[in-house]
Amino acid sequence: MIQQVTTTESDQTLDAPIAPADHLVGKSCRRVDGQEKVTGAALYGADLFPNSAELFASVVRSEHAHANIVSIDATQALEVAGILGVYTHADVGGTNIHGLIRRDHPALASKRVRYFGDSIAVVVAKTERAAKLGRDKVAVTYEPLPVIATMEQAIAEGACKLYPEGNVMGDKRIRKGDVERALADSHVVVSDTFFTQTVDHAFLDIEAGTGHWDGQVLTLYVAGQWVHEERRLIALALGLPVEQIRIIQPVTGGAFGGREDISIQIYLGLAALKHQGKTIALRYTRSESMRARHKRHALKIESTFGANADGMLTAAKIVVYSDEGAYASTGIAVMRKAASHATGPYCVPNVEVDVYGVHTNNNPTGAMRGFGACQMAIAYEGMMDRVARALDMDRETFRRKNLIQSGDTVTTGQRIDPVSVGLCLTKAIQKFKDQPYPGSDHLPAHIKRGWGMSAICFGLGYGDGFPDCSRARVELSDSGIATVYTGGVEVGQGLLNAMMQIAGEELGLPFESMRIVAADTELTDESGSSSATRQTYFTGNAVRMAASELREQVLDIAGIKLKVHPHEITLQHGWAYETSNSNNRVRMEKICTEGLTRGYSLKATALFKPRTIVEIPNTGQSPRAFITYLFGAHVSQVLVNIETGEVKVERHIAAHDVGKAVNPQSVEGQIVGGVAQGLGMALMEEVTYRDGRIMNPGLTDYIIPTIKDLPPVEAIIVEHDDPGGPFGAHGVGEPPLIGAVPAILSAIYDATGKAPCELPMSPERTWRLINEVCENDPLSKVF
Amino acid sequence: MPDPTPMEIPTMQVACDVNGESFTRDIPVDMPLLEFLRDVLGLTGTKGACLEGECGSCTVLVDGETINSCLMLAAQVNNRSVTTIEGLAAGTELDVIQDSFVATGAAQCGYCTPGLIMSARALLNDQPDISESELLTALEGNICRCTGYASIIEAVKRAHRESQNA
Numbered sequence: 001m002i003q004q005v006t007t008t009e010s011d012q013t014l015d016a017p018i019a020p021a022d023h024l025v026g027k028s029c030r031r032v033d034g035q036e037k038v039t040g041a042a043l044y045g046a047d048l049f050p051n052s053a054e055l056f057a058s059v060v061r062s063e064h065a066h067a068n069i070v071s072i073d074a075t076q077a078l079e080v081a082g083i084l085g086v087y088t089h090a091d092v093g094g095t096n097i098h099g100l101i102r103r104d105h106p107a108l109a110s111k112r113v114r115y116f117g118d119s120i121a122v123v124v125a126k127t128e129r130a131a132k133l134g135r136d137k138v139a140v141t142y143e144p145l146p147v148i149a150t151m152e153q154a155i156a157e158g159a160c161k162l163y164p165e166g167n168v169m170g171d172k173r174i175r176k177g178d179v180e181r182a183l184a185d186s187h188v189v190v191s192d193t194f195f196t197q198t199v200d201h202a203f204l205d206i207e208a209g210t211g212h213w214d215g216q217v218l219t220l221y222v223a224g225q226w227v228h229e230e231r232r233l234i235a236l237a238l239g240l241p242v243e244q245i246r247i248i249q250p251v252t253g254g255a256f257g258g259r260e261d262i263s264i265q266i267y268l269g270l271a272a273l274k275h276q277g278k279t280i281a282l283r284y285t286r287s288e289s290m291r292a293r294h295k296r297h298a299l300k301i302e303s304t305f306g307a308n309a310d311g312m313l314t315a316a317k318i319v320v321y322s323d324e325g326a327y328a329s330t331g332i333a334v335m336r337k338a339a340s341h342a343t344g345p346y347c348v349p350n351v352e353v354d355v356y357g358v359h360t361n362n363n364p365t366g367a368m369r370g371f372g373a374c375q376m377a378i379a380y381e382g383m384m385d386r387v388a389r390a391l392d393m394d395r396e397t398f399r400r401k402n403l404i405q406s407g408d409t410v411t412t413g414q415r416i417d418p419v420s421v422g423l424c425l426t427k428a429i430q431k432f433k434d435q436p437y438p439g440s441d442h443l444p445a446h447i448k449r450g451w452g453m454s455a456i457c458f459g460l461g462y463g464d465g466f467p468d469c470s471r472a473r474v475e476l477s478d479s480g481i482a483t484v485y486t487g488g489v490e491v492g493q494g495l496l497n498a499m500m501q502i503a504g505e506e507l508g509l510p511f512e513s514m515r516i517v518a519a520d521t522e523l524t525d526e527s528g529s530s531s532a533t534r535q536t537y538f539t540g541n542a543v544r545m546a547a548s549e550l551r552e553q554v555l556d557i558a559g560i561k562l563k564v565h566p567h568e569i570t571l572q573h574g575w576a577y578e579t580s581n582s583n584n585r586v587r588m589e590k591i592c593t594e595g596l597t598r599g600y601s602l603k604a605t606a607l608f609k610p611r612t613i614v615e616i617p618n619t620g621q622s623p624r625a626f627i628t629y630l631f632g633a634h635v636s637q638v639l640v641n642i643e644t645g646e647v648k649v650e651r652h653i654a655a656h657d658v659g660k661a662v663n664p665q666s667v668e669g670q671i672v673g674g675v676a677q678g679l680g681m682a683l684m685e686e687v688t689y690r691d692g693r694i695m696n697p698g699l700t701d702y703i704i705p706t707i708k709d710l711p712p713v714e715a716i717i718v719e720h721d722d723p724g725g726p727f728g729a730h731g732v733g734e735p736p737l738i739g740a741v742p743a744i745l746s747a748i749y750d751a752t753g754k755a756p757c758e759l760p761m762s763p764e765r766t767w768r769l770i771n772e773v774c775e776n777d778p779l780s781k782v783f
Numbered sequence: 784m785p786d787p788t789p790m791e792i793p794t795m796q797v798a799c800d801v802n803g804e805s806f807t808r809d810i811p812v813d814m815p816l817l818e819f820l821r822d823v824l825g826l827t828g829t830k831g832a833c834l835e836g837e838c839g840s841c842t843v844l845v846d847g848e849t850i851n852s853c854l855m856l857a858a859q860v861n862n863r864s865v866t867t868i869e870g871l872a873a874g875t876e877l878d879v880i881q882d883s884f885v886a887t888g889a890a891q892c893g894y895c896t897p898g899l900i901m902s903a904r905a906l907l908n909d910q911p912d913i914s915e916s917e918l919l920t921a922l923e924g925n926i927c928r929c930t931g932y933a934s935i936i937e938a939v940k941r942a943h944r945e946s947q948n949a
Binding site for chain 2: 043203226666669672
């Protein structure tokens with residue numbers, strides 16, 4: 001028997017059951033950018049060269065860490081075949097200054113250079129080879145100034161001043177209770193000083209991009225972390241109206257905070273303005289990238305913690321000196337983050353924190369994954385181990401006595417609810433104890449095994465009253481395709497999928513019906529930076545709000561089509577149906593067509609702008625310093641070779657409360673990846689300077705973890721709904737790195753009986769720790 | 784003292800097979816293979832990240848062997864055969880390793896991905912059976928800054944399983 005063939009698609013499929021609810025939130029949808037990344041089709045900044053580059057730019061950089069510029073002579077450079085121009089500060093039409101918080105960094109130095117990477121001129125040529133040849137022929141005459149290589153030199157009496165107001169860039173403080181009295185009354189008082197190192201982001205995709213000026217619009221294809229703010233900074237520096245600049249983010253190979261400061265944008269813009277109608281290309285080498293870019297702050301943290309005989313913390317007194325390098329970058333925010341995270345997730349009734357930012361002639365220091373919070377976790381977790389030992393108390397018991405509970409306050413006085421740090425610690429330790437590592441128990445005498453733990457908290461977003469908001473737009477097309485527009489940048493973390501999944505969940509659409517346009521200042525609205533672990537929470541909320549408004553339109557239209565009240569309609573897998581009768585249904589494309597015909601916009605925009613409250617300057621106290629807090633706990637197990645000082649991480653467990661994992665695979669990727677960067681920071685990564693010059697500006701000498709350095713990392717996703725987050729989600733980016741470093745150090749302490757206080761714990765430092773040899777002692781003294 | 788005029792770089796002709804297609808080009812003798820593939824042939828899937836042979840992002844196969852294309856000169860591939868990431872997929876059909884990298888989330892920022900996939904391809908071409916340590920050794924020359932490697936290991940194991948089942 002032949003059924004009558006019907007003609008419309010919706011009729012054809014009417015008999016088929018609607019696919020089960022495809023809950024996109026909580027599902028590991030394949031990455032939307034996966035295909036182009038595995039085939040090599042994805043175009044990163046440098047991949048735009050072969051097809052579009054017409055002219056090439058190169059940057060002249062300082063040969064001194066600190067000097068006055070006497071003269072810049074381009075005569076010889078201009079004689080090089082193929083050179084079209086050499087441009088200095090005098091050619092820049094605007095303020096020639098950039099800087100995310102303070103505008104203090106000259107795009108092209110005019111009178112003075114303050115670090116080896118300072119840029120002085122931009123050379124434009126017909127070929128890249130000619131541009132580099134010309135660059136080397138620009139003759140700059142310097143009058144050298146004393147180099148401030150260390151923080152000690154910077155604050156020494158009579159030190160050469162980098163700025164008229166001196167070398168102390170700023171300070172932050174916390175004042176809570178009476179620390180002196182509490183310490184005097186404490187049963188134990190433990191002090192130690194921690195030294196964290198300068199770290200490089202080492203994202204693999206070296207700074208590269210193109211610029212083009214058509215007389216009306218300056219178009220820049222350059223990877224950043226906040227395209228709309230970068231546009232403002234470029235506009236100011238170059239003297240162009242913001243509207244005449246368009247930034248389009250190419251596919252981006254990692255950022256980790258390293259693309260927050262302006263990199264090549266102004267050089268490209270300047271070159272493009274001087275060569276109207278030509279596409280200018282610029283790419284760094286790895287060494288230029290490392291020499292030019294800001295770094296993670298090296299901190300000196302002097303910590304004193306007191307506890308009573310019951311093991312309750314009584315007081316913490318902490319003084320931090322932060323190497324800010326040559327320019328402010330995001331330093332002020334980093335100092336604030338350090339102060340507000342100084343005692344982590346612990347109840348400490350009396351707290352005194354002083355953070356001083358000190359300028360040196362090292363590279364500027366700024367944003368890097370977990371800034372400020374990460375260094376402080378090394379110190380407060382280190383102190384937890386030390387105080388526990390002083391009390392002769394088990395490390396876990398001591399931590400548990402002092403961890404904040406729901407409703408308790410952190411250093412800033414902010415009351416946190418819910419708090420899940422204890423839960424994270426329980427899960428991590430349970431996993432560690434329930435499933436022992438299969439390694440051999442019979443170790444040679446020179447190999448010691450140990451394990452350690454960490455518990456951390458992290459204030460999400462900018463906080464401290466700083467304007468923090470995200471916008472999003474969601475549109476439905478005639479064919480039932482939903483497109484999300486966001487200014488947020490995808491740097492590898494999985495933002496595109498997260499936003500598509502959130503919108504798709506709200507609209508009851510399958511992932512295949514979702515599209516996204518991101519990080520193009522012409523097409524998308526501002527969504528703040530991809531930093532501070534804020535995109536899932538901020539832009540995620542904006543996307544959900546926009547999608548939710550659109551959903552109302554869809555329900556209205558579906559109500560007309562299905563002749564039922566919108567409250568009785570379910571949206572599922574691209575269909576709208578009457579909840580009590582799924583045969584009364586209509587496909588999304590029919591709804592869209594109907595809606596557009598009836599004059600519905602099928603577009604919605606939303607702004608998500610939760611407000612934080614400024615911290616009181618003298619005390620650092622605020623009822624809402626951060627919008628929400630994230631928690632995590634790690635357990636790490638290491639083997640230490642006490643003869644060579646080598647440390648091998650055997651096993652690492654990381655439990656993180658992410659609220660709700662929008663895409664569990666991406667969340668796990670963030671956790672394991674964060675642990676890897678933490679392992680690098682704990683054991684091997686260090687930018688070393690000699691008189692301001694980086695001694696290891698390449699991946700040969702700047703060592704980052706390989707596949708053989710990583711143990712099996714066990715990620716535990718804790719889902720404890722955040723009442724303010726989209727579908728309960730809040731984010732994950734930074735905390736995994738923050739938790740990893742102190743857990744590894746704690747394990748080294750357990751294995752060796754010696755408490756590490758310097759980073760990284762390279763074989764040499766570990767050997768010195770074990771053998772109690774200070775760095776300045778000649779080795780011969782031991783033998 | 785006047786600076787000497789920069790020496791003109793002599794050129795030479797290179798004939799090679801890239802992803803099954805023959806190319807003959809005049810190139811400077813000092814041109815690295817990476818630059819030849821990217822800037823001359825426009826095959827930008829192969830990435831440069833350290834440019835000194837440390838990170839493996841530029842890994843390609845020359846006569847089936849993995850090499851760092853930033854260190855090899857284009858002149859050295861004369862009359863040889865090169866396979867790049869663009870040569871793996873058959874039309875829109877992904878190579879099983881490529882598919883596995885997407886399936887396990889092994890491509891985050893994706894910049895190390897082409898090099899890693901080429902290293903894994905060489906490994907799976909050579910050995911029907913691989914141990915965990917052989918796998919790690921084959922990939923230890925490729926640095927990834929995002930993933931912590933777990934998803935990459937999973938991807939290669941999955942690809943290995945699937946190609947044995949095929």
